[in-house]
Amino acid sequence: MFEIAIGGKQLKKVMKAINLLVNEARIVVSDKRLGITARDPANIALAVAKIPKEDCEVYKLDGEKMEIGVDIDRMHDIAKTFREDTVTIKCLDKSLQLVCGKMKYSIPLIDPSAIQKPPKVPDLKEKLNAKVEISGKKFRQMILLADKISEQIVFQSNKDEFMAIAEGDIDELKFTYGKAELIDFNGEEARAMYSIEYLKSFLRVIENKDVVVLKFGTDYPLLLEVKGEFATTVGFFLAPRISEVE
Amino acid sequence: MFEIAIGGKQLKKVMKAINLLVNEARIVVSDKRLGITARDPANIALAVAKIPKEDCEVYKLDGEKMEIGVDIDRMHDIAKTFREDTVTIKCLDKSLQLVCGKMKYSIPLIDPSAIQKPPKVPDLKEKLNAKVEISGKKFRQMILLADKISEQIVFQSNKDEFMAIAEGDIDELKFTYGKAELIDFNGEEARAMYSIEYLKSFLRVIENKDVVVLKFGTDYPLLLEVKGEFATTVGFFLAPRISEVE
Amino acid sequence: MFEIAIGGKQLKKVMKAINLLVNEARIVVSDKRLGITARDPANIALAVAKIPKEDCEVYKLDGEKMEIGVDIDRMHDIAKTFREDTVTIKCLDKSLQLVCGKMKYSIPLIDPSAIQKPPKVPDLKEKLNAKVEISGKKFRQMILLADKISEQIVFQSNKDEFMAIAEGDIDELKFTYGKAELIDFNGEEARAMYSIEYLKSFLRVIENKDVVVLKFGTDYPLLLEVKGEFATTVGFFLAPRISEVE
Incomplete structure (x- = not known):
């Protein structure tokens, strides 16, 4: 389980970036960051998004690491309306909750194994001169x-x-x-x-x-x-x- | 016959509200207000709009009450362009005139009996608690x-x-x-x-x-x-x- | 050959006006102005655009007069993005160059004889009273x-x-x-x-x-x-x- 509070604009940007390439994705939360990696169906582009702990007003995680599956279309649809306000993302047993001001949005989690494995990010440091x-x-x-x-x-x-x-x-x-x-x-x-x-x-x-x-x-x-x-x-x-x- | 002068924005709002539900409507002018009531074809919604005398710069009416039929599509089309300026609505024998600044727009009146009877506004005061x-x-x-x-x-x-x-x-x-x-x-x-x-x-x-x-x-x-x-x-x-x- | 430097907004307006009526046109540069005249295919309207020397920051012309043919669709497409910045139009041997800040755009010239002859602008001075x-x-x-x-x-x-x-x-x-x-x-x-x-x-x-x-x-x-x-x-x-x- 985890609970993260982050500016709505940042969450919006991350959801938009991932949604450019995929409809569903795995979100990985570690003690340092929330990260999402996605590959487009044509296999031409990868998107890599990171919300580090330091950007979060609240950052709680039970355990060391957690992976969940999420419908990115739906999360992005709601995130589109976010402005400066803080959004709290709470992962419960079977659902993900987004709370922003007086609004509460719940979507069921998707079994991560049913979603494309996050692509390996290529190590090209020396090639991209x-x-x-x-x-x-x-x-x-x-x-x-x-x-x-x-x-x-x-x-x-x-x-x-x-x-x-x-x-x-x-x-x-x-x-x-x-x-x-x-x-x-x-x-x-x-x-x-x-x-x-x-x-x-x-x-x-x-x-x-x-x-x-x-x-x-x-x-x-x-x-x-x-x-x-x-x-x-x-x-x-x-x-x-x-x-x-x- | 009547003559009413009212802010363009208010007339625009009234025409828009009625036009959401119908294309033609009856306008009823009494000594207190200009009112329009309309029911959508599916019979799911009613719109009730009122321009009271107190909002009007000019408010003249021959007799006690008058009912005319108007093509709301056309009136709304012109009203869309209205801003803060005052609009004068003059009802002549066979036509309705809208005058706004240097512009004069005339549409023929429609026989009210050819238009849907204004729906009875339900009295639900005690039910809508x-x-x-x-x-x-x-x-x-x-x-x-x-x-x-x-x-x-x-x-x-x-x-x-x-x-x-x-x-x-x-x-x-x-x-x-x-x-x-x-x-x-x-x-x-x-x-x-x-x-x-x-x-x-x-x-x-x-x-x-x-x-x-x-x-x-x-x-x-x-x-x-x-x-x-x-x-x-x-x-x-x-x-x-x-x-x-x- | 010629070289003219002019505000991007003015060039945009001229290209837009000509592009309203035609896709290709002849540009005529004299010692006084750059001019373009075009007639729409239905022969109902003419467009006449003039960039006089006095509006130009740079205005160089080899010889007395020059006529070139240009794809107006393409020039307008690029010109759409122009703002206040100065644009330099350079006519080379076989191409026209638009330079705006760090951007350089080159299109080949079209043989003017392959383009509709510029229509004669009617002399109606006395008729249009x-x-x-x-x-x-x-x-x-x-x-x-x-x-x-x-x-x-x-x-x-x-x-x-x-x-x-x-x-x-x-x-x-x-x-x-x-x-x-x-x-x-x-x-x-x-x-x-x-x-x-x-x-x-x-x-x-x-x-x-x-x-x-x-x-x-x-x-x-x-x-x-x-x-x-x-x-x-x-x-x-x-x-x-x-x-x-x-």
């Missing part, structure tokens, strides 16, 4: 414009610049950011192509004031992390597309 | 969340609390308000179930700052009144649903 | 209301008033503006009927704070010009409808 930190606002503008031109976008990085390039049948769109326009940039060489459709769906959890951290390597997956004002984070791994021979 | 006054904002939140879970909602009242309960196939949502969270509450015992679809449609005439007055009795209709900053009011009677045996 | 200047806000309100009633609107002007009249099957809407409510008005007699559908589409480039200049003559086309805070203008010619015998 390029690192770019960019404002949520700039990232959003980049992806939305690229979406008008093409279905895929190339992220390219060299010692001076980070570039995002979308090539349509006959037109081309190119963003070029030097160190000065980025929040952080390590100047490593890398180049990979990703699906704009997925990146666009990730925008739903990216606010203008958030920081978007992009880690990628040549023809390796992209790790996109969304850092807001809290320690709670959501992140996505996205498989690369095979580059066309040019 | 429970009375709850709640802010438009809280009421809206309650109904919109309940709509995600179920098609019906139970309003329940005892000496301490007012509760609104929506039960889905597998999940449950419950709001519990004590006296402190309500604008007014008489603590009478009652319990009845109502259609969320209708309550949701009523939201279209409820602003966050309005006060919503709920009067209900055990398995009796609900009387929902919307009180704003003016004496003009709109109200709805809504038939109860048969409670399931639990 | 009535002139009315009205705020964008009032014009929008007028057209949107008229659209609820009818498919056509009559503009009528006499020495005292400008009137806009929409007649439905059974109802009538009439706006009457005296000199005091108009920004400018010359009191000439004229009357003509125009398609509301086209006027409504023109609203997409009219902001509330813009000034709309209407010039019309009895059963002659309407010239509608949109004047904003810049010298850049967009205007439309709209063919009259045959008035019904009354």
